[in-house]
Amino acid sequence: MxxxxxxxxxxxxxxxxxxxxxxxxxxxxxxxxxxxxxxxxxxxxxxxxxxxxxxxxxxxxxxxxxxxxxxxxxxxxxxxxxxxxxxxxxxxxxxxxxxxxxxxxxxxxxxxxxxxxxxxxxxxxxxxxxxxxxxxxxxxxxxxxxxxxxxxxxxxxxxxxxxxxxxxxxxxxVKFNPNFLSDLYFVYLNKKQSSKSAIASYKEKKNDLETQREIINQITQTVLNAENELSFTEALENHEKILSTILETKTVKETLFPDFKGTIKSLGAWGGDFVLVVSGENPKSYFLNKGYETIIDYSEMIL
The missing domain is CATH 3.30.230.10 (Ribosomal Protein S5; domain 2)
Known part of the structure; x- marks a missing residue:
């Protein structure tokens, strides 16, 4: 059996x-x-x-x-x-x-x-x-x-x-069903990032994070409850700036996609795996031209 x-x-x-x-x-x-x-x-x-x-x-x-x-x-x-x-x-x-x-x-x-x-x-x-x-x-x-x-x-x-x-x-x-889900995509960065090593690096660099933690809590609520795409993307970009400062690392958009007209946010361990892309226009041709072939719509990825 x-x-x-x-x-x-x-x-x-x-x-x-x-x-x-x-x-x-x-x-x-x-x-x-x-x-x-x-x-x-x-x-x-x-x-x-x-x-x-x-x-x-x-x-x-x-x-x-x-x-x-x-x-x-x-x-x-x-x-x-x-x-x-x-x-x-x-x-x-x-x-x-x-x-x-x-x-x-x-x-x-x-x-x-x-x-x-x-x-x-x-x-x-x-x-x-x-x-x-x-x-x-x-x-x-x-x-x-x-x-x-x-x-x-x-x-x-x-x-x-x-x-x-x-x-x-x-x-x-929770419920997460904004009216702009069709503008959300997940792009694979062509390399797997080790969560274990990324966490170890974070622990080495972190200081007193109480203030940043509270800001991230507020951003999380804004992302969850965003009524429009503008407030959603502003929250994501603010999140990227805060983590960039804490990790002393450039954001993925600054590093790989500075010319992209839209929002890109790292997910999980920075430097690999997937990123979240927010774009009013289908971004697949942009990423394909950059050599990133795995681009998945939100509806295909998330339960």
């Missing part, structure tokens, strides 16, 4: 980085995500195969139970060791799932290209949490850390406001 688990991908519209320090963030679950299929067998381990959206295999290993129950640390970080770390943490939170079984055949299937950065790790963590019947936020915290907004997106089928209060995730379901 096979059991299938599924989690949504994510895009963080406001609050990147500062969400780690309590800022309110607007996040959108995507129509793309990841399946995890579990079948019991008797191999005293887990035969694990991961498929990209095109059906190609990007990970194929057998992990013995002894590697999961062990407490021996790893000398190097690899895909296999990252997976074992997640499984070890899940096992520590609920040992019964492994102790009551002789083995598993597990496969994962992305419905988006792995390089897109829509949440390969977060959808995996949420799926494993469902499998082990444990809290996904605790699994994330005990394994790799992070704000947890991506876990919230994995679990919800509508836009959310997300923040951390007293070290606990606060998720509020």
């Amino acid at each position: 096979k059991t299938t688990y599924y989690s949504n991908g994510k895009l963080l519209i406001t609050g990147e980085y500062l969400v780690l320090d309590g800022a309110k963030a607007l996040a959108l679950p995507t129509k793309f995500g990841q399946n995890l299929i579990v079948e019991k067998n008797n191999n005293e381990g887990i035969k694990w195969t991961s498929y990209d959206s095109d059906g190609s295999v990007w990970f194929d290993e057998t992990i013995p139970f002894s590697a999961i129950t062990s407490t021996t640390s790893f000398e190097k970080e690899s895909i296999k060791n990252i997976l074992i770390t997640i499984l070890r943490t899940a096992y520590q939170l609920n040992p019964n799932e492994l102790l009551n079984s002789q083995g598993f055949i597990v496969s994962t299937q992305l419905t988006f290209p792995r390089k897109w950065g829509l949440g390969t790790s977060s959808t995996l963590i949420n799926n494993i949490a469902q499998w082990f019947k444990i809290d996904a936020f605790t699994l994330l915290k005990n394994s790799f850390g992070g704000s947890g907004y991506d876990i919230a997106c994995a679990q919800n089928n509508n836009p959310i406001l997300y923040h951390i209060a007293q070290e606990k995730p606060i998720v509020e379901k």
Whole structure:
């Protein structure tokens, strides 16, 4: 008997980085995500195969139970060791799932290209949490850390406001349906950005961010409730300026698209993955001419 688990991908519209320090963030679950299929067998381990959206295999290993129950640390970080770390943490939170079984055949299937950065790790963590019947936020915290907004997106089928209060995730379901959704596009920047390294860089540079956090909170509310495209784009551009100052990094528009007649905002880790584009005219020809071939309408991307 096979059991299938599924989690949504994510895009963080406001609050990147500062969400780690309590800022309110607007996040959108995507129509793309990841399946995890579990079948019991008797191999005293887990035969694990991961498929990209095109059906190609990007990970194929057998992990013995002894590697999961062990407490021996790893000398190097690899895909296999990252997976074992997640499984070890899940096992520590609920040992019964492994102790009551002789083995598993597990496969994962992305419905988006792995390089897109829509949440390969977060959808995996949420799926494993469902499998082990444990809290996904605790699994994330005990394994790799992070704000947890991506876990919230994995679990919800509508836009959310997300923040951390007293070290606990606060998720509020909201409506985000402005009358200019047809002017919103997502463009992939042709490279995957490491959230882990980006967060580490942010932590090195941040100072006292209380004032900036409150401003970002206000911007998030403005973006969520904007009654017209002008107030929406002004809020996004203000957000970019604030993060540019904090991160000591030029905005993506300044760096890559200074001649674009519209608004461009980084999403999540700066420097890669997707950007949000707001344009009254279809911008696809502009980005195609620049060598950016993945341009997705809002309605095609967001749940």
